[in-house]
Amino acid sequence: MRETLEAIQQMRADGVIAACAIGGAVGATFYIEPMTTMDIDIFVSFQNIPNKLLIDLSPLYGWARSHGFEARGEYIILGGWPVQFLPVSDALDEEALAQAVETEVEGITVRVMTAEHLVAIALRVGRAKDHARILHFIEAGALDAAILDDILARHGLTGKWTAFGRRFLEERP
Amino acid sequence: MNQWMRAILESKRRERARLRLLPLDEKIAILERMRDRALAIAGSSLAKTRR
Numbered sequence: 440m441r442e443t444l445e446a447i448q449q450m451r452a453d454g455v456i457a458a459c460a461i462g463g464a465v466g467a468t469f470y471i472e473p474m475t476t477m478d479i480d481i482f483v484s485f486q487n488i489p490n491k492l493l494i495d496l497s498p499l500y501g502w503a504r505s506h507g508f509e510a511r512g513e514y515i516i517l518g519g520w521p522v523q524f525l526p527v528s529d530a531l532d533e534e535a536l537a538q539a540v541e542t543e544v545e546g547i548t549v550r551v552m553t554a555e556h557l558v559a560i561a562l563r564v565g566r567a568k569d570h571a572r573i574l575h576f577i578e579a580g581a582l583d584a585a586i587l588d589d590i591l592a593r594h595g596l597t598g599k600w601t602a603f604g605r606r607f608l609e610e611r612p
Numbered sequence: 613m614n615q616w617m618r619a620i621l622e623s624k625r626r627e628r629a630r631l632r633l634l635p636l637d638e639k640i641a642i643l644e645r646m647r648d649r650a651l652a653i654a655g656s657s658l659a660k661t662r663r
Binding site: 440465468469471472473474475476477520542543544545575578579581 | 625628629631632636637639640642643644646647650651
């Protein structure tokens with residue numbers, strides 16, 4: 440993964456992307472046990488790049504081509520990993536990106552979303568694998584309940600959380 | 613749930629807790645191996661005939 444993270448660092452240094460943070464299953468690995476995933480989700484902001492009124496991902500693909508990286512569908516293959524760059528799409532994404540924490544992987548400094556933001560985003564997306572990941576976070580005791588409740592309330596996800604609890608937590612062994 | 617099943621689940625929980633506490637670089641290495649294996653399984657003849 441080192442080569443992948445170095446390429447992303449280079450993208451930032453070259454001004455192709457502004458702030459970015461690891462989310463999804465790879466982000467979850469920082470807090471819970473590793474779970475199989477095929478790709479890396481990188482949430483990105485283009486806000487600090489001047490003259491950007493609309494989100495345009497073509498500079499990302501152009502950068503990849505010019506640096507010898509393959510683009511495959513919505514992915515860019517960096518260091519053998521398909522990487523999906525997800526522009527922040529709402530207030531929750533923006534907050535998750537702003538509050539991402541800095542850490543080191545294989546000697547490279549990266550930013551990773553907090554456990555609570557990862558769970559809130561997984562709840563919003565709501566696929567079966569997202570629900571499974573949320574259950575792993577709960578079982579691991581990796582969440583601060585007060586912080587999570589606050590995030591869910593501010594981003595209109597309390598109802599979804601209640602439904603999730605009813606469906607998955609009420610009759611656990 | 614019988615005692616035997618409880619013991620299996622408890623053992624799985626313990627293993628997951630152990631994995632959770634590994635250093636980050638080790639967890640990333642596991643992630644890479646899991647991905648390689650998943651790709652190998654997806655490329656197997658059985659997986660292809662089921663698609």
